[in-house]
Amino acid sequence: MLTKVYGSAVFGVEATTITVEVNVDKGIGYHLVGLPDNAIKESNYRIAAALQNNGYKIPGKKITINMAPADLRKEGSAYDLTLAIGILAASSQIRAEGIEEYLIMGEVSLDGGLQPIKGALPIAIKAREEGFKGFILPKQNAEEAAIVDGLHVYGIENISEVIDFFDKGKELEQTIIDTRAAFFQSLEHPEFDFADVKGQESIKRCMEIAAAGGHNIILIGPPGAGKTMLAKRLPSILPPMTLHEALETTKIHSVAGRIKAHGGLMAQRPFRSPHHTISDVALVGGGAYPQPGEISLSHNGVLFLDELPEFKRGVLEVMRQPLEDREVTISRARFTVTYPSSFMLVASMNPSPGGYFNDPDAPVTSSPAEMQRYLSKISGPLLDRIDIHIEVTPVPFEKLSEDRKGESSVTIRERVTKAREIQTERFIQFQNIHYNAQMGTKQIRTYCKLDSASLDLLKNAMERLNLSARAYDRILKVARTIADLEASEKVTGTHISEAIQYRSLDREGWLG
Template sequence: MLTKVYGSAVFGIEATTVTVEVNVDTGVGYHLVGLPDNAIKESNYRIAAALLNNGYRIPGKKITLNLAPADLRKEGSAYDLTLALGILTASGQIKSANLEKYIIMGELSLDGSLHPITGALPIAIKAKEEGFEGFILPKDNAREAAIVSDLKVYGVENISEVIAFFDSEKPLEETIIDTRAEFHKTLDFPEFDFSEVKGQESIKRCMEIAAAGGHNIILIGPPGAGKTMLAKRLPSILPPMTLHEALETTKIHSVVGKTKKMGLMGQRPFRSPHHTISDVALVGGGAYPQPGEISLSHNGVLFLDELPEFKRGVLEVMRQPLEDREVTISRARFTVTYPSSFMLVASMNPSPSGYFNDADAPITSSPAEMQRYLGKISGPLLDRIDIHIEVTPVPFEKLSEDRKGESSVDIRKRVTAAREIQTQRFEAFDTVHYNAQMGARQIHDFCRLDEPSKELLKNAMERLNLSARAYDRILKVARTIADLEKTQKVNGNHIAEAIQYRSLDREGWLG
């Protein structure tokens, strides 16, 4: 008897429906075809034990299982439940009515219980697109899949529940989530707040500008100056995610299994990989490509602490994603693209000793040592960072103050207002949503300067020997400063402030 059951395979952040064809015939043998990986090939042992422990068995006949399309590589243990139901139906042990209406996925334990899978949200979206009535999957993934409306999602704990459902003995409980209510419920602020930061008013101003325009920023300063503390608080002043951004972000985290029992992500991600990370772990890849840290920080913040300690090759692979806001991973048989529109926040010490060239510092480094240390970061990468700012230690008077600083809530209101101005400005462009994403055309249209401002920028370009990319960065940052002031035109004050935020371009900044 031939039976068809439906599962799904995830490539990149998109799913492809997989038809599991099971044929039980006279003879002996178990044949699994359709480019399965080792985890799928081993599934017959898990399935046999799970069925036996729940009162069923694999028939002693010739069983042929085909995962179609047969030329598409399948991987992972999430097909266990799909294959098991196909075998039970084809051998006549359970009824096959309505089986074709559902996508069925889940990894079986030997006692028949189900372990969570990865990629539940992309699979649910594809199931809805292709007209399936429902999605049966492990209970731990049910909230995540239930984000998709007009698709019945059933979270189950054991294969016996699924068998009873198809035998019409016991209905499954549908998981229902109000996506918009779930989204707004999670829009609370993170644990860290800018009101806890003492002093550093100029740095807070930089962080506000960076958040308002989506600009990349690097903080340079000695140990204990507050670089990491400030970076961790940046997500608290970013505008709330839109529902579309939340869905897109959740899809990426779903692919790597980081959304178990979570449902929709409402907070912008903050990723802080260690400096020993490999280039594949950062941008994504592997034999079966997975998203890297830059994609997991999509719509959020990627924080690279102690930037010069990262391997140079690792940093250089970020250059293209920083420009294109996506990363494409190519293999001989397929290509996957992951979105990577993130804010890069980097921090670094000014020298190997950790201090500026200062006679009063506990440890000093020579200018040559400092220059060599900074040389670990390439010019092209620094050009892609809009704001460079020095962070100096906070004096005792500021640290001992009882008065709290401005809260993240207040700063976020100004940032959100500036982003709304940018949204209206760029509503005619599909790929530009805030100032940091502007291309040459938008810079020309929205960053026009009067003659005094042009002269000021010209002098800065010549004196600091700035690149054409740095010129664009200054204009973008100046445009954001003007938006925070709700000013339509960019003027000399905005340009002057933006030039100040190019510390690493200034000759003699080492002291």
């Protein structure tokens, strides 16, 4: 007897429906075709034990299973439940009425219990698109899949529940989530708050500007100055994610298997902080079956690279193209996948190998040659994509011992959100530009026009401070953001003079 059941395969952040055809006939043998990987080939052992422990068995006949489309590579153990139910239906051990209306996925344990799967959200989206009535999957993934409206999602703990559902008509409990209510409820509770930061008012101002314009930023300062602490609080002042951004971000984390058990839609912007020993593949994504890397996992959020010069040069260089294109394409012989990677880069570094710069009282000093070698690990093209450079100085004791709390992240976020709304309105006719950091040369010339006094100020600053040519556009972009924070239509000399302060690494005495 021939039975068809349905599963799904995930490539990139999109899912493809897989038809599992199970045929039970006279003879003996178990034949699994359709480009399955080793995890799927081993499934018959897990399925046999699970069925045996729940009062059923794999029939002693010739079983042929085809996973169509047959030329598409299938991987992972998530097809266990699909295959098991197909075998039971094809061998007439259970009734299979309406089985074609459901998409079934899950890894089966030897006792019949179900283990979580990857990519539940994109699979659920595809199931709704193709008109399936319901999606049966492990209970740990049910809330994630239930984000999708118009699809009945059933989270189950044991294979016996699925068998009873099809064979005996026993109802399964549907998982229902009010996606919008759950999303908006968790927006106003940042884990880290700028109110906890003592002093550092100029750095907080700089972080506010970076958040308002989506500018990449690098913090330079000695050990213990607070660089990491400040970077961790940046997501708390970024504008709240829209429902569309949250869905995009959750899909990527779902594909990578990073959604916590019983986790639903991600409401907080991601903050990723990889160690400096990371490989280029782990950073941008890849592998035999390409998985998203750290830059995609930080999509719509922040990627923090602590101690930037300690990263391998090759690892840093592979970020140049994703920083520009805001997506990363991974190509293999048989297929190509594209992952989005629109993130804010926040980097930190010590000013020298010893950690201190031009400080006669420093416990460790470095020679000019050592400093130059250390700083030259960061290439010009990468630095060209970082708009703001700011020096972080240690906080004096008087500030540390103060009881007064600083401005809260919620207050700062309100100003940032208003500035972003101005930018959204300004770039409404441009498809790939949403905030100031994404402006090209054409937009800079249009929206960052200066009067003669401001032009003279910028010219003098570039000559006097020996600023590089690449600093010109960056200063204009940052000045435009400062103007937006003040709701100013024009970029004035005040905005230009503040923006000039944020180009430390372009000055003579840093990178030459």
